[in-house]
Amino acid sequence: MNAHKKTVIRGGMVFDGLGGEAVAADLALDGDRIAAVAARGELAPALAGADVVVEAQGLAICPGFIDAHSHSDAYLLLEPTAASKVAQGITCEITGNCGASAAPRLPGYQLPSDWAAQHYPREWTDVADYRAALAEVRPAIHSRMLIGHRTIRSAVMGLAPRPATAEEVARMVGLMEIAMEQGGGGLSTGLIYAPAMFADRRELVALARVAGAHGGVYATHMRSEGARLLEAIDEAIAIAREAKCPLQISHFKTSGRRNWDKLEPALEEIAAARAAGLDVFSDRYPYTASCTDLDVLLPEWAGQGGNDVVYARLRDPEQRRRILEDIRAERGPGYWEGVHIAFTRQPGWAGRPFLEYAREVGLEPPEALLHLLALDGPGTMGIFFGMSEDNLWRIWSQPWVMGGSDASIRAPWGPLGEDHPHPRAYGTFPRLLAASRPGGPAHARGIGLAEAIRKCTSLPATRFQLKGRGVIRAGAHADLVLFDPETIADMATYAKPHAFPAGIRAVYVGGEAAWQDNQPTGVRNGAYLAG
Numbered sequence: 419m420n421a422h423k424k425t426v427i428r429g430g431m432v433f434d435g436l437g438g439e440a441v442a443a444d445l446a447l448d449g450d451r452i453a454a455v456a457a458r459g460e461l462a463p464a465l466a467g468a469d470v471v472v473e474a475q476g477l478a479i480c481p482g483f484i485d486a487h488s489h490s491d492a493y494l495l496l497e498p499t500a501a502s503k504v505a506q507g508i509t510c511e512i513t514g515n516c517g518a519s520a521a522p523r524l525p526g527y528q529l530p531s532d533w534a535a536q537h538y539p540r541e542w543t544d545v546a547d548y549r550a551a552l553a554e555v556r557p558a559i560h561s562r563m564l565i566g567h568r569t570i571r572s573a574v575m576g577l578a579p580r581p582a583t584a585e586e587v588a589r590m591v592g593l594m595e596i597a598m599e600q601g602g603g604g605l606s607t608g609l610i611y612a613p614a615m616f617a618d619r620r621e622l623v624a625l626a627r628v629a630g631a632h633g634g635v636y637a638t639h640m641r642s643e644g645a646r647l648l649e650a651i652d653e654a655i656a657i658a659r660e661a662k663c664p665l666q667i668s669h670f671k672t673s674g675r676r677n678w679d680k681l682e683p684a685l686e687e688i689a690a691a692r693a694a695g696l697d698v699f700s701d702r703y704p705y706t707a708s709c710t711d712l713d714v715l716l717p718e719w720a721g722q723g724g725n726d727v728v729y730a731r732l733r734d735p736e737q738r739r740r741i742l743e744d745i746r747a748e749r750g751p752g753y754w755e756g757v758h759i760a761f762t763r764q765p766g767w768a769g770r771p772f773l774e775y776a777r778e779v780g781l782e783p784p785e786a787l788l789h790l791l792a793l794d795g796p797g798t799m800g801i802f803f804g805m806s807e808d809n810l811w812r813i814w815s816q817p818w819v820m821g822g823s824d825a826s827i828r829a830p831w832g833p834l835g836e837d838h839p840h841p842r843a844y845g846t847f848p849r850l851l852a853a854s855r856p857g858g859p860a861h862a863r864g865i866g867l868a869e870a871i872r873k874c875t876s877l878p879a880t881r882f883q884l885k886g887r888g889v890i891r892a893g894a895h896a897d898l899v900l901f902d903p904e905t906i907a908d909m910a911t912y913a914k915p916h917a918f919p920a921g922i923r924a925v926y927v928g929g930e931a932a933w934q935d936n937q938p939t940g941v942r943n944g945a946y947l948a949g
Contacts, residue, residue: 423449423929424446424448424453425447426447426461426465426470426471426472428445429458429473430477430478431903434891435480435872435890438868442457442458444460445898446468447896447926450896451929452890452891452893452894454892477900477923478900478901479899479900480871480875480890480899480901481871481879481888481889482899483509483821483847484510484820484878484887484888485508485511485512485821486821486882487637487703487823488824489513489515489516489518489824490561491548492826493536494827495538495542495551497832497834498944499938500557500827501918501938502827502843502844502918503559504927504932504933505922506847507847508823509560510561510884510887511562512882514602515564515566515639516607517569517607517609517611517614518530518569519564519569520542521545521548522545522548522593522596522597523541523544524593525573526572527569527573531796532797535797538551539551539554540554544600549600549601549948553946557942557945558938558943559927560887560927561944561947562603562882562884562949563601564605565597566608567622567625568611568613570593570594574589574590574593577612577724578613579613579616579723590624590625591625591628594628598629598631602629603635604629605625605635606636607637608639609640609650610641610714611714612718612721615641622661629663631662633949635666636657636663636664637666638654638666638667639668639669640653640667645674645676647672651687654667655696655698658696658697665696665698666700666701666881667701668701669708671708672805672806673802673804673805674804678806678809681809688700698818699820699877700816701820701878702821702822703842703846704842704853705849706810707756707804707912708801708802708824709842710799712787715749715787716728716745717741717745720740720744729791729796733792738788742784742785746784749783751783755773757772758800758801758802758803758912759772759775760799760837762790763794769838772786772787775790799837811860811863811865812863814873815863815864821846825839826843830918841911844908844918845917845919846908847919848908848922850873851871851874851901852908854866854869855904875888883949895928896928897927899924899925899926900923901921901922903921905920906921906922907919907920907921918936927943928941928945929943932944
């Protein structure tokens, strides 16, 4: 980045990121900072010395979006253009969510299967080494990484399906201390995944206490987002309170039609905790389908022990029979209508309804599931429709809920263009803003464009202590989005997810355009933000 480059952006409507309505203003950028914000036409002296003058008539200008829930840790090393993220206006990501972070990469830790399937520019070990690797590839966007509970746990006790001993907890705490000292942003958990589901409150409090002591957060994919949602919220609140650590409830949702009516009592629980002084926030993506490994449909006992053990069970006749019985008992015939196949190694099936696959292979859905998993091996992904559209926008209307994609980087080219992601990887933030136009579902809930921008900029910047970001004012970092408020929209679909959004004209990171004319510019000014 040329630290002396001066840019003037004039003629646009500026949103400050704090919830203020747009004002006609011009911006002067000096290197990676905003030098001045002035009423239209008042930057004549700056114009004289500008290296670049950008005409922004008809465009909205706002701070760069901050993705509060990302899984791009490893993929930033692989695709530093961050194409699917910067294309939608994201200039910073909070990575390391749901209990899995790229570092510390210690003996005993197995990268998640999608990460492990890729080849990286080099190996890395602890958080400091990961940061060095990131600096070497020069990413286009900024990031801050949470430290994954499963990452720490597996380094101490492998995949053991049990609570940790006192000695093991102490060792985890030691590793967490080092990771936070090296720049970790907090602790994340994924308590529906093995073996994290076996962690007790004592273990989680001990680790969250370390995060809080270092100014970090406790971000949790809770034990349940459906049948036991209220109990899961109770546990998350209790852990944060005892650990004296801010709480971030990951991708807040009510999964499964029979659980949709739990939203109001859930909101009441959170409101009570906030009223009592607990620092509670959340993030949400604007879709009614989730996406994760298809093998989460296996019964809990069958998913233990790591990939080799799990897939050996599928080949064992007696264990296979028991697995099928448990799946049939847990998931009735109507359940499968909401399941689609995402990534698979079987040609022609990515993005299609699972029931079509079951009919094609001539098997009932539980048997078809095991058939597909056995053919594919680890890494098969599913898309699961089971959320309420009304609940989605009711959640988004809460002032403490911010935007988060729950997705890692993708690109329509290279190794990250070969799978079949959820459309949220490309469309989350344009979809949130489009929903805030008059007539949109967010606008109907009282969320206009200015408030939607706040929830995607200054709110996560404050939550994750990203100083000088998420706002437009003199002295702030020059991370900006220029977009057409009338045409901004997500274009990615469940059938064709690799599609850049509409209406994003330019994205500035560190004072220079990293994305323009619907493609990366080659500018890569991103950095790891350690605080």
